[in-house]
Amino acid sequence: MTAPLQGVRVIDLTRYLAGPMSAMMLGDLGADVLKIEPLPGGDAARQSGPFAGTESTYYMASNRNKRSVALDLRSQEGLDVLLALIDSADVFIENFRPGTAVAMGLAPDELLRRNPRLIYVSISGFGHTDVGRDMPGFDQTVQAMSGLMSLTGTEDSGPLRTGIAIADASTGVFAAMGILAALLERERTGKGTIVHASLMQSMIAMINYQAQSTLSLGTLPDRVGNDHPIMFPQGTFKAGDGAITIACGNEKMWRYLCTALGLDTIAEDPRFLDNAGRMKHRRELRRIIEEALRDGSPDGWIDIINSTGVPCGPVLDLREALDHPTTRALGIVQTIDHPQLGPMEILGKAVTIGDDSREIDRHPPLLGEHTSAVLAEIGFSAEKIEHLRAIGAIADYEAGEMR
Numbered sequence: 001m002t003a004p005l006q007g008v009r010v011i012d013l014t015r016y017l018a019g020p021m022s023a024m025m026l027g028d029l030g031a032d033v034l035k036i037e038p039l040p041g042g043d044a045a046r047q048s049g050p051f052a053g054t055e056s057t058y059y060m061a062s063n064r065n066k067r068s069v070a071l072d073l074r075s076q077e078g079l080d081v082l083l084a085l086i087d088s089a090d091v092f093i094e095n096f097r098p099g100t101a102v103a104m105g106l107a108p109d110e111l112l113r114r115n116p117r118l119i120y121v122s123i124s125g126f127g128h129t130d131v132g133r134d135m136p137g138f139d140q141t142v143q144a145m146s147g148l149m150s151l152t153g154t155e156d157s158g159p160l161r162t163g164i165a166i167a168d169a170s171t172g173v174f175a176a177m178g179i180l181a182a183l184l185e186r187e188r189t190g191k192g193t194i195v196h197a198s199l200m201q202s203m204i205a206m207i208n209y210q211a212q213s214t215l216s217l218g219t220l221p222d223r224v225g226n227d228h229p230i231m232f233p234q235g236t237f238k239a240g241d242g243a244i245t246i247a248c249g250n251e252k253m254w255r256y257l258c259t260a261l262g263l264d265t266i267a268e269d270p271r272f273l274d275n276a277g278r279m280k281h282r283r284e285l286r287r288i289i290e291e292a293l294r295d296g297s298p299d300g301w302i303d304i305i306n307s308t309g310v311p312c313g314p315v316l317d318l319r320e321a322l323d324h325p326t327t328r329a330l331g332i333v334q335t336i337d338h339p340q341l342g343p344m345e346i347l348g349k350a351v352t353i354g355d356d357s358r359e360i361d362r363h364p365p366l367l368g369e370h371t372s373a374v375l376a377e378i379g380f381s382a383e384k385i386e387h388l389r390a391i392g393a394i395a396d397y398e399a400g401e402m403r
């Protein structure tokens with residue numbers, strides 16, 4: 001099967017997480033993603049630990065299926081190379097603070113004038129409006145300002161951030177979705193366009209029904225820890241010598257769960273007849289359920305509860321989750337060869353299209369690993385490439401060192 005985005009060239013002038021993740025998703029779908037890295041150090045994520053040998057795991061997580069081109073963007077010669085690459089591209093992505101790309105000579109109207117079919121993508125913290133464009137935005141800030149942290153944690157803990165960079169990650173996904181839509185629209189019109197994505201916009205959208213409840217009812221949701229905010233029993237429960245998670249999502253499932261736990265009489269208790277009552281008396285119901293789960297093992301209870309059609313699963317740490325048979329069957333953990341690290345495990349594609357083999361085509365690139373090859377592809381002569389290298393406008397990784 002031909003990869004869906006085969007033949008699409010993406011110029012990825014992003015760093016850290018949201019932008020690189022968006023470009024990586026396009027690479028996973030077959031696009032030729034050219035990661036433009038500023039000299040001397042490249043993507044700042046390369047300096048962010050922890051490290052596996054010489055390589056940043058933070059960097060490697062969002063940069064598979066790309067080729068690295070190292071340019072001195074402070075020099076006119078380096079910028080001229082970048083513009084030549086943009087002229088050959090279908091998509092250009094940047095995630096500078098609004099105004100920075102314009103100051104660099106990379107304004108949307110200028111690039112669209114040069115390349116009318118270009119999809120110009122700008123990812124920011126708080127958008128390009130007069131209100132938000134001057135605010136620096138990182139995931140931590142947006143988790144707090146979006147209201148997400150107010151929903152996370154317990155009454156005792158107070159607001160908590162999530163354990164992952166959810167604002168960055170969701171923005172990467174939404175930006176990729178916008179790019180795909182813009183490419184489809186270009187097929188109809190023949191013209192490029194501008195795509196804006198922001199961490200704040202993405203995070204508010206992700207809050208979803210909690211935001212709608214506040215808009216419609218004027219109420220603020222409580223922090224309920226691992227419990228579901230509007231349904232019970234749905235959450236994490238002590239079971240035997242461990243814990244399980246149960247997702248009881250409707251009245252039929254509630255009765256099935258009671259049968260599985262040997263609590264049929266509880267199903268008729270006036271306090272627990274409907275979800276509103278179960279939410280009101282949640283603490284007492286939790287005590288009853290965990291008392292029933294006290295004898296037996298977590299795995300045993302998972303089998304019993306799942307057999308009734310009520311979703312139930314283990315509470316795994318990350319190593320257990322990555323090694324779980326379901327994860328391995330999905331093929332999302334793969335082994336590739338890395339030029340510095342040798343065979344290494346890496347996360348794979350998050351979606352399967354057709355008979356996609358799901359193989360990762362490219363390791364996360366070394367800084368400048370593909371500079372010369374890419375420039376040759378767009379018509380630069382060997383003499384021109386050597387001249388640019390000699391004056392420091394470009395660099396490539398060769399024989400284990402930058403040159």
